[in-house]
Amino acid sequence: MITYIIRRLFAAVLLLFIVSAATFSIFYLFPRLVGGTPETLATRYVGRAATPETVTLIAHKLGFYEPIWVQYGRWIKGIFVGADYNIGSSLEHCPAPCFGYSFITHQPVWPDLLDRLPVTLSLAIGAAILWLLLGLSAGTISALRRGSLLDRVAMGISLAGVSLPIFFTGLIGLLVFSYTLNWTADGGSYTPFTENPGEWFYSLLLPWVVLAFQFSAQYARLTRAGMLETLSEDYIRTARAKGLKERDVNVRHGLRAALTPILTIFGLDFGLLLGGAVLTETVFSLPGLGKYAIDAITNNDLPKVLGVTLMAAFFVVIANLVVDLLYAVVDPRVRVG
Amino acid sequence: MTDQTQPFLEVKDLKIHFPTDDGVVKSVDGLTFSVERGKTLGIVGESGSGKSVTSLGIMGLYNKRNSKISGQIWLDGDDVVSSDDETVRKLRGNKMSMIFQDPLSSMHPYYTVGQQIVEAYRVHHSVSKSVARKHAVDMLGRVGIPQPDRRVDDYPHQFSGGMRQRAMIAMSLVNDPQLLIADEPTTALDVTVQAQILDLMHDLQSEFNSALIVITHDLGVVAELADDVLVMYGGRCIEFADATTIFDRPEHPYTWGLLGSMPRMDRPQIDRLVPIPGLPPSLINLPTGCSFHPRCQFEPRTGGLGSTTMPELSPAGGSKHLVRCHIPTGERQRIWSDEVKPRLEA
Numbered sequence: 035m036i037t038y039i040i041r042r043l044f045a046a047v048l049l050l051f052i053v054s055a056a057t058f059s060i061f062y063l064f065p066r067l068v069g070g071t072p073e074t075l076a077t078r079y080v081g082r083a084a085t086p087e088t089v090t091l092i093a094h095k096l097g098f099y100e101p102i103w104v105q106y107g108r109w110i111k112g113i114f115v116g117a118d119y120n121i122g123s124s125l126e127h128c129p130a131p132c133f134g135y136s137f138i139t140h141q142p143v144w145p146d147l148l149d150r151l152p153v154t155l156s157l158a159i160g161a162a163i164l165w166l167l168l169g170l171s172a173g174t175i176s177a178l179r180r181g182s183l184l185d186r187v188a189m190g191i192s193l194a195g196v197s198l199p200i201f202f203t204g205l206i207g208l209l210v211f212s213y214t215l216n217w218t219a220d221g222g223s224y225t226p227f228t229e230n231p232g233e234w235f236y237s238l239l240l241p242w243v244v245l246a247f248q249f250s251a252q253y254a255r256l257t258r259a260g261m262l263e264t265l266s267e268d269y270i271r272t273a274r275a276k277g278l279k280e281r282d283v284n285v286r287h288g289l290r291a292a293l294t295p296i297l298t299i300f301g302l303d304f305g306l307l308l309g310g311a312v313l314t315e316t317v318f319s320l321p322g323l324g325k326y327a328i329d330a331i332t333n334n335d336l337p338k339v340l341g342v343t344l345m346a347a348f349f350v351v352i353a354n355l356v357v358d359l360l361y362a363v364v365d366p367r368v369r370v371g
Numbered sequence: 372m373t374d375q376t377q378p379f380l381e382v383k384d385l386k387i388h389f390p391t392d393d394g395v396v397k398s399v400d401g402l403t404f405s406v407e408r409g410k411t412l413g414i415v416g417e418s419g420s421g422k423s424v425t426s427l428g429i430m431g432l433y434n435k436r437n438s439k440i441s442g443q444i445w446l447d448g449d450d451v452v453s454s455d456d457e458t459v460r461k462l463r464g465n466k467m468s469m470i471f472q473d474p475l476s477s478m479h480p481y482y483t484v485g486q487q488i489v490e491a492y493r494v495h496h497s498v499s500k501s502v503a504r505k506h507a508v509d510m511l512g513r514v515g516i517p518q519p520d521r522r523v524d525d526y527p528h529q530f531s532g533g534m535r536q537r538a539m540i541a542m543s544l545v546n547d548p549q550l551l552i553a554d555e556p557t558t559a560l561d562v563t564v565q566a567q568i569l570d571l572m573h574d575l576q577s578e579f580n581s582a583l584i585v586i587t588h589d590l591g592v593v594a595e596l597a598d599d600v601l602v603m604y605g606g607r608c609i610e611f612a613d614a615t616t617i618f619d620r621p622e623h624p625y626t627w628g629l630l631g632s633m634p635r636m637d638r639p640q641i642d643r644l645v646p647i648p649g650l651p652p653s654l655i656n657l658p659t660g661c662s663f664h665p666r667c668q669f670e671p672r673t674g675g676l677g678s679t680t681m682p683e684l685s686p687a688g689g690s691k692h693l694v695r696c697h698i699p700t701g702e703r704q705r706i707w708s709d710e711v712k713p714r715l716e717a
Contacts, residue, residue, distance in 0.1 A: 268476040275430055275471075276491040276542070277464030287479055366526045367480055 038362060046355040053347040058106050061340050072098035078336050079137045095120055109134075133344060134337030143341035146326065153224060154322035157314065158307040160238055161245040166300070169250035173257025174289055180262065188254060195251025204244045204317035211240055222319030241318045245311060249303065256299065260292035267291070294365050298357055305353025309346025378405035379582045380429070380467075380550050385442035385452075387421075387428045394655040398424040400606040401442075406599075408549060411576065411583040413597030413614070415590060415629065419651045421606040422586045426552045429584075430469055431459035446550065465495040468543040472555040474535035478527040484511070484538045485523035492545045510541040514571060533564035537571065544575060551576070552584045557592060569595045590633045594618060599691075602626050605652050605662035608684060609695045616689035622703040623694050624667045627711045645714075661697065669706065673697035 065075060076093035077084070084092075096119070097105055108117070116130035119137075128135040128142040135142050172192070176185040211218045218240040225233035264270065265288050273287040274280075310324025319325070323342055330338035362368045387399040399421045406412045414422045427433060429444055431451045444451035446467060451459055471477040478487060488507035489500060496503070504523070511519035514537040527535055536556065543551060553572065557565040573596055576583050585596050593600055593614065600617040602610040602625065610623040621627060628647035649666040652658055664670045664677035676682075676697040687694040688704050696703065 268471060268473060269479040271427075271432065272471060272477045273479070274432055275463060275469045277460050277462070277494050278490070279460065279494075290481055291479070365481060366483075367528050 035362065039359060042355055042358050046351050049351050050348060053351065054110065054344055055106065057340060057343050057347065058109060059102075061336055062105060063102050066102075078334055133341035136335050136337050138333060138335050143338050146338070147323065147341060147345050150321060150323045150326045152226060153320055154308060154310055154315070154324065156227060156234065156238055157241055157245065157311055157320060157322060158304060160242040161249065161307070161311075162300075162304055164242055164246035165249035165253055168246060169253025170257050170289075170293075170296075172250065172254040174261055174284070176254065176258045177261030177265065178284060185258075189258070192251035192254045195247050196255070198248070200244060200248060200313040201317055203247060204241075204314060207240050207244050208318070221317070224320050238320075241314050241320060244317075245307075245314045253296065253300075256296055257289075257292060260295060261288055264288050264291045294361070297360060297364060301353045301357030301360075302350070305350040306346075308349035308353070310342065377407075379408045379447055380584075381405040381443070381445040382425075382429065383443040383445070385425070385428060385444060386440065387424050387433065388439045389437065390439065391655075395439075396654045397606050397657070398654055399428060402603075402606075402608055404601055404608065404611065406550070406582040406584060408582050409577070409580045410598045411585060411596050413593035413600045414584060414586045414603060415588065415593055415600060416603035417588060417651045419654065420603040421654070422603050423554055424606075425603075426469065426554050426584065426586050429550075429552060430463055430467060431456075432463075461495070464491055464543075464548070465546045466548055467550040467552065468546065468548040470536075470539055470543050470551065470553040470556050473559045474532065474539045475527060475559075477539060478535065478542075480527060483524050483526050484530065484542075487527075488523075488538075488542045488545055491542050495546050506545060507541070510545050511538065514538070514541040514544075514575070515567075516541070532560050533567060536560060536564075536568050540568075540571065540575070544579065547579060548581060550582045550584070551579075552586070554586045555588070556585065558587070558589070565592075572596065590618075590629060602629070605657050606654055607662065607695065608693070609663065610687075610693065611684075612687075612689045612692040616692055620688055620704065620707065622687045622692070622700060622707065623696050624669050624698075625663050627707065628666075631711075631715055661695075669698060672702070 062075070072093040073086070073089050075098050076089050076096060079096065080088055080092050093099065097108060111117070112128065112130070112132035112134075114130060117128050117132045117135070119126040119128060119135050126135055126140065128144075131144055133143045133147065136146075172188045176188045179185050207218075208221055212220050219237040223237050225237050227234040261284075265284075269291075270283060270287055273283045278287075308323075310322060310327050312324035312328060314320070315322040315324035316328055323345065327339065327342045327346075329335075330342060382402060382404050385399055385402045386397070389396040389398060402421075402425060404412065414425065416422045428440060429446075429451060431444075431454075433440060440452055442452060446462060449458060449462060451462070478484070482490075485504060485507050488510060489503040492498070492503045492506050493500070498506075508519045508523050511523055516522050516534060516537055522530075522534075527538070530538060536559075540556075556572065557568050560568060569592060572583070572585075583596070585592060587593060597614045600610075600612060600614050601608055602617070602623065604625050610617070610621065610626050612621075617626065618630070621630060625647070628645070631645040632647060634644060647666060648668075652662055652665075658665050658678075660676070660678040660680055661667070661670075661673075661682050664673075667677065670677040674697075680697070682695050682697045684693045684695045686692065687700045694700070694703070698706070
């Protein structure tokens with residue numbers, strides 16, 4: 035078990051490096067491959083109005099003329115020890131961990147990310163609880179009452195949930211529940227938990243429901259399929275032959291086994307969401323990582339995009355690691371070596 | 372009720388039908404038999420003859436929503452067919468229990484062997500987990516698992532095939548059932564392990580004095596364990612007798628076929644085993660007349676009755692011997708001793 039954990043941790047660290055290199059390449063290497071020059075890269079930092087001399091100077095100061103691996107090394111070094119950016123007028127300091135420095139807002143990226151994280155975290159955790167509760171129970175009941183009216187209604191709703199995009203359900207939700215019925219908060223009214231838990235809950239209620247609706251639809255289908263498969267296993271017949279109550283047969287033996295693959299998918303989904311629920315945050319104007327990423331892309335703010343991308347990748351990798359470790363807890367057959 | 376002379380299990384005219392889109396599958400169609408405590412009944416037949424369906428039916432494991440069950444299954448004073456689900460559930464695993472064919476897929480991969488035995492015990496006994504665990508360790512020891520106090524915490528995949536079947540047996544015996552049904556208990560095991568498991572089942576049966584039903588297509592298993600043998604074909608009993616009669620003086624052509632297709636060490640080696648020609652019949656569309664007649668080489672001797680009329684199960688040569696065949700019993704005995712037996716031993 036210990037070796038298993040160590041092996042997994044090692045793989046996760048390696049993966050993060052690969053992801054960071056890939057992300058870095060996308061923003062600094064690939065533009066060159068398609069004809070970009072250090073000057074065109076530097077233009078993004080100084081704005082289009084700058085003179086060619088200024089652009090060259092900035093490109094020089096930012097090290098864009100150096101080999102790509104030197105640039106990558108300096109960027110990685112910045113994450114661990116911080117970095118200084120000298121772009122003419124003043125010396126900008128970006129303390130460790132420096133995930134980049136935005137020359138548009140004149141701020142390091144990391145504090146921004148830390149600032150945005152709680153919003154995304156609140157959104158993701160709340161929605162996850164909701165969709166697991168809804169999806170698993172709907173899926174289980176559908177599987178047990180297969181072919182019944184209940185099953186068909188639940189699967190019909192879930193088909194809608196899977197197919198309707200958030201920017202549709204979200205806007206309809208806002209229109210109906212916020213602006214017409216006044217049951218939920220208007221768009222763009224986020225209150226941090228630390229300030230007022232009640233307001234926080236109120237402001238996130240609709241985003242939770244909308245986000246969870248889509249996911250629970252998917253999870254209900256997964257759970258139903260998994261349950262149907264498990265219920266035909268031999269060990270379910272054994273459980274019944276032991277004289278177990280039908281509820282124990284279904285939950286302790288059936289659902290328990292059907293949950294394992296769902297755990298994997300949940301890890302991935304949750305990890306992705308922590309990187310920013312882009313659509314949900316945009317529709318409800320929630321100041322989370324997803325909204326941050328969208329704003330950065332719209333403003334062509336490369337360091338921010340790079341920072342938030344790496345952060346998102348980090349969460350996916352971590353979520354996968356946690357899932358792998360949990361898998362060993364959930365499925366004893368994995369616990370070898 | 373648990374009088375020694377009174378059969379512990381009595382099945383009367385059991386029918387288990389499954390309505391499907393293609394028609395009604397008559398898996399079991401009018402089966403009657405009984406088993407006493409301390410006795411072993413072997414149910415023999417090809418795949419699809421209805422033997423496993425019978426066992427699951429006795430255990431009350433069929434959903435009344437998608438199957439039609441009629442007849443009676445008397446288990447120590449309770450009728451499994453007409454009792455409500457909760458009553459049958461309390462019998463299951465307690466008064467009657469079952470050993471399945473493949474012990475790996477029949478045990479839950481996520482729970483330890485101990486947890487699964489403890490669960491089986493605690494369904495029917497309100498005791499603490501530690502008491503039940505002691506019981507589980509004790510049972511594992513009795514079925515011959517070495518270091519049971521340590522192995523109790525292992526998962527099924529950490530056991531070998533034979534050990535797993537032993538654990539399965541331990542689990543089914545933990546509540547001291549008076550009826551044990553073993554459905555192909557040795558099919559998934561190595562031949563060497565098979566013999567051990569059969570010995571174990573034999574010993575445990577005499578120790579617990581339970582009624583045992585062994586379901587198999589392997590006549591070797593029957594020879595080893597059974598007191599009585601019921602041969603099934605197309606959902607019906609076609610021959611019933613004590614084990615000696617079945618092996619020495621069988622009267623049904625199908626039983627002859629089964630014996631001919633079984634390798635035997637105690638007889639001179641014949642060139643080839645003789646398979647029964649044809650395939651088991653479809654349980655949706657059984658042949659008219661005797662279900663076996665399309666495959667029966669003696670069918671011409673029925674004078675045309677074979678293809679028109681289903682023969683009754685009627686008394687034959689041996690004691691309590693019943694055979695479902697149009698050929699008269701004297702004629703059958705003659706065919707067996709003059710034509711079939713010499714060929715098997717040639």
